[in-house]
Amino acid sequence: MSDAPGPVGELLRHWRQRRNLSQLDLASRAGVSTRHLSYVETGRSQPTSGMILRLCDHLDVPLREQNRVLLAGGFAPAHPEHRLADPPMAEANTALEAILQAHLPYPALVVDRHWELISANDAAFDLLDGVDPALLEPPINVIRVSLHARGLAPRIVNLDEWRAALAVRLRREYDASADPALGELLDEVVADGVETAPGAAALVVPLQLRAGSDTVLSFISTTTVFGTPREVTLSELAIEAFYPADEATRKILNGV
Incomplete structure (x- = not known):
């Protein structure tokens, strides 16, 4: 995802689609109507900060990205961030x-x-x-x-087996986070055609x-x-x- 947050509805739709959920699936999990969720995603309705966090929670959105979605909705970040030295x-x-x-x-x-x-x-x-x-x-x-x-x-x-195991893990982490840096790292690992499907590596490598x-x-x-x-x-x-x-x-x- 880019550094600049887009409209809050577009970001929520992005995460819903990334989790392979329909509007009905997400609405049922979050306890809201499908119509209201549709309005939020299309920008016809502006969600409250509580609604944003509820949807993000059911979408398993990482905390860093939850803050991004809140900022896109006009709200302050909900999750603090510090350097390890702080x-x-x-x-x-x-x-x-x-x-x-x-x-x-x-x-x-x-x-x-x-x-x-x-x-x-x-x-x-x-x-x-x-x-x-x-x-x-x-x-x-x-x-x-x-x-x-x-x-x-x-x-x-x-080495080949270990590389494949790392590729599978990176693919899983990238799918969960949508972090571009992880995507670039994954591209490096699979540059030689390493298989990243879930079954490519043994259960324990x-x-x-x-x-x-x-x-x-x-x-x-x-x-x-x-x-x-x-x-x-x-x-x-x-x-x-x-x-x-x-x-x-x-x-x-x-x-x-």
């Missing part, structure tokens, strides 16, 4: 760092909505050994580093990373997000935690 974010930062440190000796990192690195524990940074230093200049995009020829790609044993001439570390990953956040930045952060996918990796990381 004082109101101190408790969240403390929680993030505690989670990263508690996950040692296994790798864990925090990324934003564009997969740019926010923070990581020492085990995650250890995996970046040998990556071109130019790729590690902020902002560091985790996906680009992992798939770049001067990044982790030469060390990923199952390990990251198999070569560490030395005869050692392969195998990881499965989980994603953690803040529950029911009402702040834009927090809603867009994710903790990527990696766990050993086999006993050999577990022993190596635990120094057994």
Whole structure:
């Protein structure tokens, strides 16, 4: 979506169509008449801020985009947004760092909505050994580093499978958010014709990373997000935690 918000009705229609809902579907979920929803979408009726938020909630519109729709309707944003360095974010930062440190000796990192690195524990940074230093200049995009020829790609044993898994995830995130930056990142990942259909990747795809001439570390990953956040930045952060996918990796990381 463009930076400049369009008419509020057009934005709401955009999100309804993106969620593959009919006017009747959305009206039933939100408890409004189909006629009223039609009037809102065509600009014949101006919705209140409460109505905008109700429709956005049923459309699962990201908080950042909810603020955009509110602005288009002539209302102030409902969801605050801070930089991570701002004082109101101190408790969240403390929680993030505690989670990263508690996950040692296994790798864990925090990324934003564009997969740019926010923070990581020492085990995650250890995996970046040998990556071109130019790729590690902020902002560091985790996906680009992992798939770049001067990044982790030469060390990923199952590179094609891992790339396909990332493509599927990016497709899902782009479909949910309509974020142009994610669309561009997805285009980069699928440039070589990688399949992004939901069934293209296995249910769980390990990251198999070569560490030395005869050692392969195998990881499965989980994603953690803040529950029911009402702040834009927090809603867009994710903790990527990696766990050993086999006993050999577990022993190596635990120094057994």
